[in-house]
Amino acid sequence: MSDAPQAASLALATLHDQLDLLHRRAGSPSVRALARLTGPLLSHDTVHRVLRTRSVPSWTSLEPVVRALDGDPEQFRELWTAARDSSQTSEEQHSQPVTAHPAGPAGRQQAVRLRRDRHSFSDQLSPEERRDLRQLGVIRSFRPRELLARQGEPAGPVTLLVQGFVKLTASSPAGYETLLRLGTPGDLLLAERALTGRPAGSTVQALGPVEALLIPNERFRTFLADHPPASMALARTLSDELAAANARRTREAGTAMARVCAALVDLADSFDLSGDDTAGLLLPLGQSDIAALCGVSLRTCSRVMEQLRYEGVVGSTRSRLRILDVVRLRNLSATVW
Structure with missing residues (x-):
């Protein structure tokens, strides 16, 4: 194992070991009892995931649990930051995300992460x-x-x-x-x-x-x-959001192929595809969702998606969409008006 995965594993293990120790010192209260101690902040399902799931929880979920167990939030903030940063470094260096799919004949694995230049409300x-x-x-x-x-x-x-x-x-x-x-x-x-x-x-x-x-x-x-x-x-x-809605409206004059391709590009552009020309991106969307996004009939969307599958641009099932070639989609959305 290389240094990055080792560091990520150690930082995560340290965080959960300290959390387990804190839980035992508090008398090992049940997840429902802990949820009640957090007031209205967390459900018992969320508390269970914080305590039992061996992954990096969100700080907004971890902090109330630490406080309910009478722990030191500052200490756990440092442990959580180390686990989070180590986990991100490991993913970036080795491109082994939670959701990854082969793309292209070489079957390369691509990271599926939100774009770093994306600015949500919380990011701002x-x-x-x-x-x-x-x-x-x-x-x-x-x-x-x-x-x-x-x-x-x-x-x-x-x-x-x-x-x-x-x-x-x-x-x-x-x-x-x-x-x-x-x-x-x-x-x-x-x-x-x-x-x-x-x-x-x-x-x-x-x-x-x-x-x-x-x-x-x-x-x-x-x-x-x-x-x-x-x-x-x-x-x-x-x-x-208004600018994005206006952009979708301007595409309504295009062909069905242009509208579908442009919508798929919008979806792909929300994610970091590691700068490659082709990437496997799996989204839990079916053809009915794509048709609703583009404002075309399901029959028309099915016909367009069948052609895109034939050309190796996308792969899809009834409830899953796989984007394989973003560059090809972008070219199609710009040239078939």
Whole structure:
């Protein structure tokens, strides 16, 4: 084993060893008892994952557990930072992500990570602002396919995605469903409910296990008033979402092939594909999702996807999309108008 994986393994083991020791010193309380000790912050499922899953938990999940066990947050922050940084270094040097797929004839393994130049709402906040925001809400876990919000329901909490991926969809009065976008960690969802008091404008569904910070609307409005830079970050986020929506509208005049390819490029551009011309990127989206994203019929989308599969650009099943050649997709989206 080379130095990077050894360091990552040691740092992670140290973090969990110290957490196990702290748990025993506190009398080994059950996960449900610990969840109650965190107040409304964590569910017992989240506490279980923090204690039992041998991976690097999010700090927003780990810190309340440490405090509930009467531990030293500063000590565990250092241990957590070392485990997180070592894990990222190991992934970057050896390209062995949690989700990886062979691409091209050589069957190379590609890292599937969010782009480093991507700036979510959370990315734009300072550490102090993120800490203050974290204290306003409660972390909740969602199962795959569980709804975080339903279009048209009365105003509910603002949602900050902590871990996992969601899809945002909207249905017309005639019953046609449109996939608006994917939500990724750090994204702020349904902020319009806090700003306008209107019902949810979209349905938010988990694409896998998800953790989200749920923030009451009044607390979120107060947070924005007390933190002007966060208000600017929200304005930039909403502006970016509007620009992306406008870009999708301009593509509606293109052919079905152009619209599908451009939508797939948008999805791929959310991820770091390690700079290669081709990369295997697997997303939990079926053809119905792609059709809804592009505004084409399922039959038309199936025909386009069949051609793209034949050309080796994508691979897909009923509920999974694999993007194999981003460069080819980009060229197709730009040349078939």
